[in-house]
Amino acid sequence: MISANLSAIFYLVSGVLFILALRGLSSPETSRQGNFFGIFGMVIAVTVTFLSTGNFSTGFIFVLIFILVGGSIGAFIAYRIPMTAMPELVAGFHSLVGLAAVFVAISAFLNPEAFNLGKPGNIKLGSLIEMSIGAAVGAITFSGSIIAFLKLQGIMSGSPITFKGQHPLNAIILISIIFIIYLLCSTQSSNYFWILLSISFLIGFLLIIPIGGADMPVVISMLNSYSGWAAAGIGFTLENTALIITGALVGSSGAILSYIMCKGMNRSFFNVILGGFGATENESVASNKEQRPVKSGNADDAAFLMKNASSVIIVPGYGMAVAQAQHALREMVDTLKKNDIKVSYAIHPVAGRMPGHMNVLLAEANVPYDEVFELEEINNDFANADVAFVIGANDVTNPVAKTDPQSPIYGMPVLDVEKCKSVLFVKRSLSPGYAGIDNDLFYKENTLMLFADAKKMTEDITKNL
Amino acid sequence: MEIDPLIFRLSIFILSIFVGYYVVWSVTPSLHTPLMSVTNAISSVIIVGAIIAGLSGNSETVFNTSSIFGFLAIALAAINIFGGFLVTQRMLAMYKKKKKDK
Numbered sequence: 001m002i003s004a005n006l007s008a009i010f011y012l013v014s015g016v017l018f019i020l021a022l023r024g025l026s027s028p029e030t031s032r033q034g035n036f037f038g039i040f041g042m043v044i045a046v047t048v049t050f051l052s053t054g055n056f057s058t059g060f061i062f063v064l065i066f067i068l069v070g071g072s073i074g075a076f077i078a079y080r081i082p083m084t085a086m087p088e089l090v091a092g093f094h095s096l097v098g099l100a101a102v103f104v105a106i107s108a109f110l111n112p113e114a115f116n117l118g119k120p121g122n123i124k125l126g127s128l129i130e131m132s133i134g135a136a137v138g139a140i141t142f143s144g145s146i147i148a149f150l151k152l153q154g155i156m157s158g159s160p161i162t163f164k165g166q167h168p169l170n171a172i173i174l175i176s177i178i179f180i181i182y183l184l185c186s187t188q189s190s191n192y193f194w195i196l197l198s199i200s201f202l203i204g205f206l207l208i209i210p211i212g213g214a215d216m217p218v219v220i221s222m223l224n225s226y227s228g229w230a231a232a233g234i235g236f237t238l239e240n241t242a243l244i245i246t247g248a249l250v251g252s253s254g255a256i257l258s259y260i261m262c263k264g265m266n267r268s269f270f271n272v273i274l275g276g277f278g279a280t281e282n283e284s285v286a287s288n289k290e291q292r293p294v295k296s297g298n299a300d301d302a303a304f305l306m307k308n309a310s311s312v313i314i315v316p317g318y319g320m321a322v323a324q325a326q327h328a329l330r331e332m333v334d335t336l337k338k339n340d341i342k343v344s345y346a347i348h349p350v351a352g353r354m355p356g357h358m359n360v361l362l363a364e365a366n367v368p369y370d371e372v373f374e375l376e377e378i379n380n381d382f383a384n385a386d387v388a389f390v391i392g393a394n395d396v397t398n399p400v401a402k403t404d405p406q407s408p409i410y411g412m413p414v415l416d417v418e419k420c421k422s423v424l425f426v427k428r429s430l431s432p433g434y435a436g437i438d439n440d441l442f443y444k445e446n447t448l449m450l451f452a453d454a455k456k457m458t459e460d461i462t463k464n465l
Numbered sequence: 466m467e468i469d470p471l472i473f474r475l476s477i478f479i480l481s482i483f484v485g486y487y488v489v490w491s492v493t494p495s496l497h498t499p500l501m502s503v504t505n506a507i508s509s510v511i512i513v514g515a516i517i518a519g520l521s522g523n524s525e526t527v528f529n530t531s532s533i534f535g536f537l538a539i540a541l542a543a544i545n546i547f548g549g550f551l552v553t554q555r556m557l558a559m560y561k562k563k564k565k566d567k
Binding site (some may be wrong): 009011015016018019021022023025026027028031032034035038042045046048049050057058059060062063067068069070071072073074075077078079080081083089093094096097101103104106108110111113114115126132164167218221222225226227231232234235236237238240241242243244245246247248249250251252253254256257260269274322323332347349354355357359360363364366368369370371372374459 | 467470471474477478479481482483484486488489490491492493494495497498499500501502503504505506507508509510511512513514515516517518519520521523526527529530531532534535536537538539540541542543544545546547548549551552553554555556557558559560562563564
């Protein structure tokens with residue numbers, strides 16, 4: 001058994017290692033080392049906990065068994081999961097953090113003596129408040145992440161689910177959560193604790209159902225943030241530095257990602273959270289839906305255009321992930337490169353279903369990361385490029401965001417694809433993207449539409465090159 | 466008058482938020498997905514609370530209501546820790562630089 005002071009110092013060390021783990025992600029070269037710091041920090045935290053409880057009886061064996069069972073499941077998932085399913089995986093993992101926080105809070109509430117928090121029915125006020133906040137945020141994270149998971153997995157429709165009185169209802173529930181925490185603290189009655197958990201689960205569901213599929217990057221980041229705050233709440237209860245530091249890190253990390261994602265769509269955080277993008281704009285969309293001529297081509301035409309180009313910029317989007325076209329795309333690019341054509345990739349911040357989604361898929365397909373550029377880095381290059389190859393992206397290329405103040409996406413940063421000499425658009429149909437608006441780019445003189453499945457079209461082009 | 470230990474924890478918390486803020490802004494956007502999976506893994510350090518909860522029973526009764534919740538939380542957090550770190554590892558291994566001799 002080691003002293004409380006010594007274990008507190010070790011917890012601090014593991015907190016610092018977690019900071020270094022995130023710091024490592026500032027560049028791909030240092031990132032792997034960073035991940036090891038993270039693992040090391042975790043090993044220290046777990047070991048110190050064992051040593052400080054000093055309890056190596058039967059219970060200890062069971063702890064090891066549960067770690068082993070959970071660990072094997074986790075390892076199995078980590079090795080088997082396809083990279084395209086990463087958003088679902090992250091959402092699923094967030095739900096587990098949330099649920100774990102809830103379980104720890106329940107355990108602490110039922111048996112506060114084990115945590116030095118007082119006696120059942122007479123828990124220290126501060127601890128009770130921290131515990132309730134941790135439990136409530138954990139419950140919201142859990143049920144919210146489950147909905148996000150179901151939506152991403154396609155089990156639940158990705159379209160926003162809205163009903164009348166939704167926002168007032170949510171507001172009432174949120175206020176009652178605060179009120180119940182107050183009642184819980186003044187009466188110490190376990191009934192209020194269970195009510196608190198139930199309505200927190202409920203509000204988690206209600207908060208996420210009105211948010212549509214393409215807003216998932218914001219939702220996932222937000223839930224990431226929540227899981228951090230839940231951990232921090234529990235950290236305060238347990239008076240554990242590692243948990244407090246980690247909770248704060250994860251909380252601010254998720255918050256920053258949400259901010260970046262919202263900025264990528266030029267929408268305020270509340271606008272996304274309140275849900276139903278485009279719902280009010282539908283009328284104006286319907287009115288200007290005239291039939292305009294488009295030029296469509298086949299793989300042969302596309303191959304001809306690219307063969308005669310000297311530089312090509314590829315713009316991937318969620319459609320590429322759905323079609324699993326990243327490998328076929330890289331093969332096409334390899335062939336282009338053999339013909340001395342310069343190829344680079346342009347990634348919009350909200351392309352895909354989670355922050356960095358496209359980058360992971362391209363990395364999986366062995367695309368070197370120094371050929372992949374962010375919006376600000378590459379946007380000026382479109383004017384000098386010969387061909388833009390848009391695969392599975394739509395709204396993020398729509399020039400209307402720059403020209404039409406009436407458009408719902410006006411002001412959103414977009415890739416200047418229209419400045420290219422010619423644009424190739426791989427798409428299944430002319431249907432509008434998530435924002436529900438027509439893309440002017442389809443009808444431009446220099447645009448060639450390639451109507452097909454992204455993967456099949458890319459393979460066909462490679463054959464024709 | 467002595468300062469409540471809560472204030473110290475609060476100080477750590479607030480300072481960590483700032484550390485997190487600056488560290489995360491320096492993360493390159495192409496690594497945002499690994500960032501999410503690794504934050505997931507490290508937030509599962511909540512397992513320390515779960516372990517204390519799981520060990521709260523005495524030697525005769527390992528399982529009581531409180532410790533069962535602890536054990537369940539241990540399993541959930543372990544899924545996250547192993548899953549999170551390993552999947553991050555797997556992703557990061559894929560990020561390669563351009564080969565020069567080609």
